[in-house]
Amino acid sequence: MPDDKKLFKVTIDNITIEVEPGTSILNAARKIGGDVAPPAMCYYSKLKGSGGKCRTCLVEVSQGSTADPRPMPKLVASCRTNVMDGMVVKNITSEKVIDARNGVVEFLLINHPLDCPICDQAGECDLQDLSYEHGTEGTRFEFVRRTFEKHDLGPYIQLHMTRCILCYRCVFAADQLTDKRQHGILDRGDHSEIATYIKQSLDHDFIGNVIDVCPVGALTDKTFRFKNRVWFLKPQDAHRDCPRCAGKVRLWTRGEEVFRVTARRDQWGEVEDWICNECRFEKKKASDWVIEGPTLISRHSVISAGHYVGMKMPREPLPEVMGGRKPKLLMDIHSVSEVNDPNIDLSKIEGPAHSTDFVNKG
Amino acid sequence: MGRKLLLEKAHVEGIRGYEVYRREGGYRSVEKALKSMTPDQVTDEVKKSGLRGRGGAGFPTGMKWSFIAKPEGVPRHLVCNADESEPGTFKDRYLMEFIPHLLIEGLIVSSFALGSNVTYIYIRGEYAWITDILEQAIAEAKQNGWLGKNILGTGFDLEIYVHRGAGAYICGEETALLESLEGKRGNPRIKPPFPAVKGVWDRPTVVNNVETLAAVVPIINFGSEEYAKIGVGKSTGTKLISACGNINKPGVYEIDMTISVEEFIYSDEYCGGIPNGKKLKACIPGGSSVPILPANLLLKTAKGDTRIMNYESLADGGFPKGSMMGSGGFIVFDEDQCVVRHTLTLARFYRHESCGQCSPCREGTGWMEKILKNIECGKGKISDIDLLWDIQRKIEGNTICPLGDAAAWPVAAAIRHFRDEFEWHVTHAEEAQKRNYGLAHYADPLVVA
Numbered sequence: 143m144p145d146d147k148k149l150f151k152v153t154i155d156n157i158t159i160e161v162e163p164g165t166s167i168l169n170a171a172r173k174i175g176g177d178v179a180p181p182a183m184c185y186y187s188k189l190k191g192s193g194g195k196c197r198t199c200l201v202e203v204s205q206g207s208t209a210d211p212r213p214m215p216k217l218v219a220s221c222r223t224n225v226m227d228g229m230v231v232k233n234i235t236s237e238k239v240i241d242a243r244n245g246v247v248e249f250l251l252i253n254h255p256l257d258c259p260i261c262d263q264a265g266e267c268d269l270q271d272l273s274y275e276h277g278t279e280g281t282r283f284e285f286v287r288r289t290f291e292k293h294d295l296g297p298y299i300q301l302h303m304t305r306c307i308l309c310y311r312c313v314f315a316a317d318q319l320t321d322k323r324q325h326g327i328l329d330r331g332d333h334s335e336i337a338t339y340i341k342q343s344l345d346h347d348f349i350g351n352v353i354d355v356c357p358v359g360a361l362t363d364k365t366f367r368f369k370n371r372v373w374f375l376k377p378q379d380a381h382r383d384c385p386r387c388a389g390k391v392r393l394w395t396r397g398e399e400v401f402r403v404t405a406r407r408d409q410w411g412e413v414e415d416w417i418c419n420e421c422r423f424e425k426k427k428a429s430d431w432v433i434e435g436p437t438l439i440s441r442h443s444v445i446s447a448g449h450y451v452g453m454k455m456p457r458e459p460l461p462e463v464m465g466g467r468k469p470k471l472l473m474d475i476h477s478v479s480e481v482n483d484p485n486i487d488l489s490k491i492e493g494p495a496h497s498t499d500f501v502n503k504g
Numbered sequence: 505m506g507r508k509l510l511l512e513k514a515h516v517e518g519i520r521g522y523e524v525y526r527r528e529g530g531y532r533s534v535e536k537a538l539k540s541m542t543p544d545q546v547t548d549e550v551k552k553s554g555l556r557g558r559g560g561a562g563f564p565t566g567m568k569w570s571f572i573a574k575p576e577g578v579p580r581h582l583v584c585n586a587d588e589s590e591p592g593t594f595k596d597r598y599l600m601e602f603i604p605h606l607l608i609e610g611l612i613v614s615s616f617a618l619g620s621n622v623t624y625i626y627i628r629g630e631y632a633w634i635t636d637i638l639e640q641a642i643a644e645a646k647q648n649g650w651l652g653k654n655i656l657g658t659g660f661d662l663e664i665y666v667h668r669g670a671g672a673y674i675c676g677e678e679t680a681l682l683e684s685l686e687g688k689r690g691n692p693r694i695k696p697p698f699p700a701v702k703g704v705w706d707r708p709t710v711v712n713n714v715e716t717l718a719a720v721v722p723i724i725n726f727g728s729e730e731y732a733k734i735g736v737g738k739s740t741g742t743k744l745i746s747a748c749g750n751i752n753k754p755g756v757y758e759i760d761m762t763i764s765v766e767e768f769i770y771s772d773e774y775c776g777g778i779p780n781g782k783k784l785k786a787c788i789p790g791g792s793s794v795p796i797l798p799a800n801l802l803l804k805t806a807k808g809d810t811r812i813m814n815y816e817s818l819a820d821g822g823f824p825k826g827s828m829m830g831s832g833g834f835i836v837f838d839e840d841q842c843v844v845r846h847t848l849t850l851a852r853f854y855r856h857e858s859c860g861q862c863s864p865c866r867e868g869t870g871w872m873e874k875i876l877k878n879i880e881c882g883k884g885k886i887s888d889i890d891l892l893w894d895i896q897r898k899i900e901g902n903t904i905c906p907l908g909d910a911a912a913w914p915v916a917a918a919i920r921h922f923r924d925e926f927e928w929h930v931t932h933a934e935e936a937q938k939r940n941y942g943l944a945h946y947a948d949p950l951v952v953a
Contacts, residue, residue: 332855
């Protein structure tokens with residue numbers, strides 16, 4: 143009998159599932175998957191104590207349990223509320239939840255710089271995805287946004303506090319992965335900031351993981367900043383024999399070049415195995431790694447989730463202009479162009495033409 | 505004159521010292537409880553007395569005590585919340601300053617009931633001189649055998665420590681208080697688990713307000729039945745009210761929760777009316793975070809009954825037409841006061857004091873303050889008022905701790921009852937800035953000018 147664990151039945155958005163006692167509503171919803179899973183900006187299943195802060199995962203509990211069927215009076219944070227037997231939860235079927243979630247997204251965005259076009263996180267940013275789903279087109283905030291100076295946290299990491307949404311994930315990560323956390327939250331309220339004590343640098347073998355847990359572009363990889371856009375890069379799973387960490391990483395390549403190395407993430411955007419700084423920052427050659435093969439990107443990002451697939455595209459005028467010729471380069475449509483070198487016959491270049499093909503060849 | 509239980513002896517010469525306090529009948533309840541009662545009997549007495557938490561929420565104290573988990577071999581703690589920082593509330597300061605031994609006595613009896621051998625007083629940092637008074641009182645109590653090992657030969661040990669906060673309003677929230685007591689940043693914890701199960705250092709903990717713990721003394725001395733006779737309905741016993749604002753006699757008053765609001769404001773025994781023959785415009789009956797009430801709704805409920813100074817009557821009508829007893833910070837506004845400016849002041853306070861942990865409160869409080877500042881400075885738009893309403897609606901109930909609600913309620917109530925004053929500030933920007941006070945037509949119907 144003692145081994146015979148009783149499972150709790152919980153109904154989320156009219157889908158019933160059985161989970162083990164002690165599971166949070168969020169994790170139960172993730173088992174169902176799809177749109178039923180509430181978004182989470184601060185909760186991170188691998189970091190103890192995280193969650194409850196961002197309030198994007200609020201859900202409505204319309205029946206507490208079979209034993210006590212009263213509804214909960216307020217919306218609850220699904221990441222930090224455990225399921226009860228017979229609980230009925232409304233997530234996307236509740237107007238109250240959607241309204242509150244839209245409100246939270248608006249709050250998160252009022253002081254966020256919205257500098258996505260120059261932000262390295264764009265394309266894999268949780269906040270970008272969230273505002274795509276729940277944000278409004280304009281803002282009702284008519285004041286100067288909060289800004290901070292950029293701040294180098296040692297040789298590898300840059301802190302751009304202006305973009306931070308104070309999810310505390312990096313604090314938990316540094317606290318739980320390293321033995322000497324040197325950064326935390328200073329000050330309070332809307333003027334609080336992530337900082338180190340008088341600009342100390344973050345110095346630990348595993349500190350690079352704070353970049354991966356950051357849901358926005360507040361903590362970025364200095365070895366990758368402004369090198370490329372993530373959606374141009376091809377993710378590939380790779381591994382190496384690392385004495386410090388599991389060595390299982392994701393390489394982000396374009397052509398032969400490895401632009402950055404990150405930890406592997408699961409479908410909820412959470413790191414599977416923490417990786418060390420050496421793997422992340424020092425091993426930037428394909429020859430350092432055993433490549434396992436291309437990675438299928440999860441639904442995680444706006445861009446990779448194919449939000450733009452199936453859109454009606456405007457009529458493409460290029461084929462008409464070209465009159466049957468196949469362009470190798472957009473420049474080709476000009477018969478004579480200042481940037482184009484008339485001495486180079488594009489049709490004789492192998493593969494797609496590259497700007498380097500035009501240098502010093504005329 | 506209502507019966508006084510807490511402040512009866514507060515002005516006896518030298519009551520701050522142990523000798524006089526003892527001579528005036530102090531520490532009798534400790535003798536009674538420790539020698540003739542079991543801890544459960546003490547808890548039962550408190551339960552039967554109907555005592556409700558005096559810190560603001562009004563939760564029945566006896567019930568709170570009975571929730572404390574009692575696992576084998578794990579110490580339990582009582583923590584006294586003396587982090588009184590709600591604007592308009594200064595009753596605990598008065599009690600601790602003038603009659604500190606009453607709190608120590610209440611703490612000993614309550615610790616006995618809860619089985620706490622180490623009890624803490626978390627006092628707000630600004631009360632530096634009261635910290636000294638309390639430490640003096642604790643030292644005296646210890647010298648005379650009321651604290652330490654084997655008190656009165658009953659085998660009950662107790663130590664009381666005073667811990668000073670560092671000036672954060674949020675540390676008055678019980679779980680933030682516990683974090684701060686543990687030496688961490690004062691961020692409220694996510695509940696559950698509640699402190700009664702996992703409190704300070706993960707041990708079962710009860711956090712009670714100063715006045716609540718002091719009220720345990722008369723409950724044990726006179727018995728729960730006698731105590732429950734004072735007051736009406738579920739509002740038993742006496743309550744300290746700290747009255748301030750536009751009144752003739754600001755100060756701390758002990759009331760027995762049967763007097764009407766009108767009597768409290770106008771009688772000479774209490775606030776003594778409004779100075780300079782001005783009219784009553786509005787009042788915040790329970791500390792800055794509870795909804796403001798205009799005069800017509802303050803003196804009479806929406807049903808037309810006389811409003812009484814107690815938990816039920818002040819809350820009558822719900823938030824649309826009522827308010828809350830709260831912590832007893834009674835702030836009175838006369839006809840010259842501007843509700844917009846007042847709301848801005850509160851919004852600035854809550855923005856400054858938000859811990860910044862959860863998004864709606866962190867961002868929303870700052871946003872509300874900025875909009876209110878615009879309206880106050882004559883740069884507002886009519887649509888700003890609706891925007892404010894929408895923001896407060898999205899903060900309320902969606903935050904980790906009640907600070908979000910506390911920031912949202914005053915704004916909501918001000919717009920609900922004084923919307924035309926906000927509109928007047930927008931449409932008459934120049935005049936509003938010159939006058940710097942509001943419209944007066946909410947004035948008290950009782951006083952004929």
